[in-house]
Amino acid sequence: MERRLRELDWLDQTYGLGALPPAAPPPRRSSRLSGVIALLVVSGLTVSAVFAMQPQIFPDRVHELLGTTPERLLPARDIPSGPGEFSFMAAQPETGEPVGYDPCEVIEVAINPDGAPDDHRELVETAMQRTSDATGLQFELVGTTRDRDFENMSMDDPVLVMWADEDEAPDLAEDIAGVGGSYRVSGYGGGTQRYVTGFVILDRDAYEDMRSDAMRQAIVDHEFGHLVGLGHVDDPRQLMHEHGGFVTDYGDGDLAGLAELGAIDCS
Numbered sequence: 001m002e003r004r005l006r007e008l009d010w011l012d013q014t015y016g017l018g019a020l021p022p023a024a025p026p027p028r029r030s031s032r033l034s035g036v037i038a039l040l041v042v043s044g045l046t047v048s049a050v051f052a053m054q055p056q057i058f059p060d061r062v063h064e065l066l067g068t069t070p071e072r073l074l075p076a077r078d079i080p081s082g083p084g085e086f087s088f089m090a091a092q093p094e095t096g097e098p099v100g101y102d103p104c105e106v107i108e109v110a111i112n113p114d115g116a117p118d119d120h121r122e123l124v125e126t127a128m129q130r131t132s133d134a135t136g137l138q139f140e141l142v143g144t145t146r147d148r149d150f151e152n153m154s155m156d157d158p159v160l161v162m163w164a165d166e167d168e169a170p171d172l173a174e175d176i177a178g179v180g181g182s183y184r185v186s187g188y189g190g191g192t193q194r195y196v197t198g199f200v201i202l203d204r205d206a207y208e209d210m211r212s213d214a215m216r217q218a219i220v221d222h223e224f225g226h227l228v229g230l231g232h233v234d235d236p237r238q239l240m241h242e243h244g245g246f247v248t249d250y251g252d253g254d255l256a257g258l259a260e261l262g263a264i265d266c267s
């Protein structure tokens, strides 16, 4: 299967305990993967890249050939009403609908335990469960991995969760406690984009110092929010506030956005 990075863009996807001014997104550009690395070092931000798929492997084409219709793995969640804000990391170029993961596919997750805290598995499994409960997306922890190359992931890779320092992941500089984001594939159903894999990276030093169990979990949950497509909001009652807000659980705005992300059509 040939994979080629056709274009990429980026958005503010950082989670900070301290202040980090948001950067203006650069214009879309055509680039190969080296462009991803170049962008990553510009500031404490994470990329969301778009892979190009070959037409013969479009999942909808596969279903057409097989005469089958894809079905959701879990029911979509009711979208709660409330005053809370939410935003999305990326919108479909044609319709403006949010970009998300395919709810008919399992989102596989692998943990790199090197440098991770002792309770890393519990932290990740709790985040997976909370995000699944809020979206109706199904996650599966497929095991551990030695992979740490979050800048060069391929479509078939499980979501990579790891703990790192800022030498390895420059996005973790300053007070940034975690970063998260997903790679997009373009080409489903005539240009629709879908996330196919991504990464969550937590700050090793921050987790060594942090004593609040609620905060330790909240940061992983916040990054899983980015992973499935939520962006930051100014509303401090939401976990997707840039600095986590005043809360350690998803707020009403977070939950509304997550439900919408999980309710998109299958590919």
Ligand SMILES: [Zn+2]
Residues within 6 Å of the ligand: 013, 014, 015, 016, 222, 226, 232, 240, 241, 242
């Ligand atoms: Zn964030």
